[in-house]
Amino acid sequence: MILSAVESCDGKEVEIKWEDGHFSRFHTIWLRYNCQCGTCHRKLINELTIDRTKIPKDLIATACYIKEPGRFYIEIKDDVPVDHKTELSSAWLREHCYCDACLQHTVEVTSSLTFPDPSQHSITTFEYKDVAEGPALNVFRWLDNLILNGFNLVKNVPREHGTVVKLAEIVCPVLYQTYGKLFEVFDDGSISVFSNTNKGLHYHMDQPQYESAPGVQFLHAMKPRFDECVSGGESLIVDMFQCAEILRKESEENFRVLCTVPTVWKTVDVKMETPKYFQIRKTILETDYDNQLVAIHWNPGTEEAIQVRHDDVTPFYTAYRHFWKILHREDLRFKFRLQPGDCLVFNNRRVAHTRTGFEHNGGERFLQGAYINLDEMRSKYISLGLTLGEKVRFTKIGNRSCI
Incomplete structure (x- = not known):
């Protein structure tokens, strides 16, 4: 469970503190490319619902918050489509943390x-x-x-x-x-x-x-x-x-x-x-x-x-x-x-x-x-x-x- 989240000063990263004391740091571009909202999330195998070349090159997070239990939201400057909010499952985010410790754990297990x-x-x-x-x-x-x-x-x-x-x-x-x-x-x-x-x-x-x-x-x-x-x-x-x-x-x-x-x-x-x-x-x-x-x-x-x-x-x-x-x-x-x-x-x-x-x-x-x-x-x-x-x-x- 997410305890707190904050975007970095330049908005290019988002830092999350978890209930178990773990810290994660995600790039804004990584969060946007993995958005799970109803518009972006694939529902069929091989489906790609949005042309990623239309997403701005430099993505700046302007706000991040938990709107409902288990769902994490990020607002990104000049995102497409207009008024789009990146949405991700907090459980999925924790599972896919790519900090050094989590990557090392994956290597040790596999x-x-x-x-x-x-x-x-x-x-x-x-x-x-x-x-x-x-x-x-x-x-x-x-x-x-x-x-x-x-x-x-x-x-x-x-x-x-x-x-x-x-x-x-x-x-x-x-x-x-x-x-x-x-x-x-x-x-x-x-x-x-x-x-x-x-x-x-x-x-x-x-x-x-x-x-x-x-x-x-x-x-x-x-x-x-x-x-x-x-x-x-x-x-x-x-x-x-x-x-x-x-x-x-x-x-x-x-x-x-x-x-x-x-x-x-x-x-x-x-x-x-x-x-x-x-x-x-x-x-x-x-x-x-x-x-x-x-x-x-x-x-x-x-x-x-x-x-x-x-x-x-x-x-x-x-x-x-x-x-x-x-x-x-x-x-x-x-x-x-x-x-x-x-x-x-x-x-x-x-x-x-x-x-x-x-x-x-x-x-x-x-x-x-x-x-x-x-x-x-x-x-x-x-x-x-x-x-x-x-x-x-x-x-x-x-x-x-x-x-």
């Missing part, structure tokens, strides 16, 4: 991530039947764990072809990516796709060659084509955000370099039924306005040669090697063997994954996979939580934003 210790925790598991056939609360808890840890395992997923798509579509429609709506991972002696061999892979995040890489990845170990006689082929995952924060702690300079010097990812396959050519240049790490880590791109298997200024080449490879070594620290990784019917679900924008090499021994290692959009998953999670009255986590998820 930037905090949980990094499970592999020596103390195993991967959280969920039963397919509970997720696919149970109440909506089961789906919420599954997604809540995915938001919290970045990965989990769904057990006893039916072995029919394409079931992984059905599981993914519990959340939202699947993405159509380089290799289609549904992709398969097995050793077919491929000479073009390294994952379709029996060789071990490097840690990677799928398809950074896209402007927006796939968000959530599903990998389903199929029955009966995932045989226990196969030796090797263990899965490994590592939290890239944890690794990047370790890098920042150990070397701010190396962290800065990977945030500023770009690399290139490229995938070309013109022999496909639908030929593909993807190429993009971006940094491995991304930070935002508050210097919070908000995105990571990593896939050594599709990297191209960097083309950057001469003085950036050596610092880049120094930082790159440092980060690479952090990823391979054994105390940071989860290592496990998928069982037939298991489906590994993970945030591809937060978690890197790989596998060890394997020998068939007369059997076969066969997986089917699918992707969904990260923002769609988050929307489903938050919407479910609000509908069910459950507490939701408003934390960053790797989608290039901390909110």
Whole structure:
């Protein structure tokens, strides 16, 4: 609740004292642009009710007051339309205070991530039947764990072809990516796709060659084509955000370099039924306005040669090697063997994954996979939580934003 409000001497700002002792200072132009009066406030999605270019450049507040409980009013010199009064909800104003303390609180809430210790925790598991056939609360808890840890395992997923798509579509429609709506991972002696061999892979995040890489990845170990006689082929995952924060702690300079010097990812396959050519240049790490880590791109298997200024080449490879070594620290990784019917679900924008090499021994290692959009998953999670009255986590998820 507002105790008092006063415009600054020049009228370009308004200072508010709140019942809890907090002080806020708002720019007059910010208040005007966010007016919630009946004329200015949008009632439909994408609606803009007033041409903001007609609002005077220099806005001077001449009066501010509480006319009725919970409503705050500001009168502005030469405002348009004539006799317009800016009107805002006091609760909304308090929620959107942008003083240093409130901005710092927002950063602390949204930037905090949980990094499970592999020596103390195993991967959280969920039963397919509970997720696919149970109440909506089961789906919420599954997604809540995915938001919290970045990965989990769904057990006893039916072995029919394409079931992984059905599981993914519990959340939202699947993405159509380089290799289609549904992709398969097995050793077919491929000479073009390294994952379709029996060789071990490097840690990677799928398809950074896209402007927006796939968000959530599903990998389903199929029955009966995932045989226990196969030796090797263990899965490994590592939290890239944890690794990047370790890098920042150990070397701010190396962290800065990977945030500023770009690399290139490229995938070309013109022999496909639908030929593909993807190429993009971006940094491995991304930070935002508050210097919070908000995105990571990593896939050594599709990297191209960097083309950057001469003085950036050596610092880049120094930082790159440092980060690479952090990823391979054994105390940071989860290592496990998928069982037939298991489906590994993970945030591809937060978690890197790989596998060890394997020998068939007369059997076969066969997986089917699918992707969904990260923002769609988050929307489903938050919407479910609000509908069910459950507490939701408003934390960053790797989608290039901390909110």
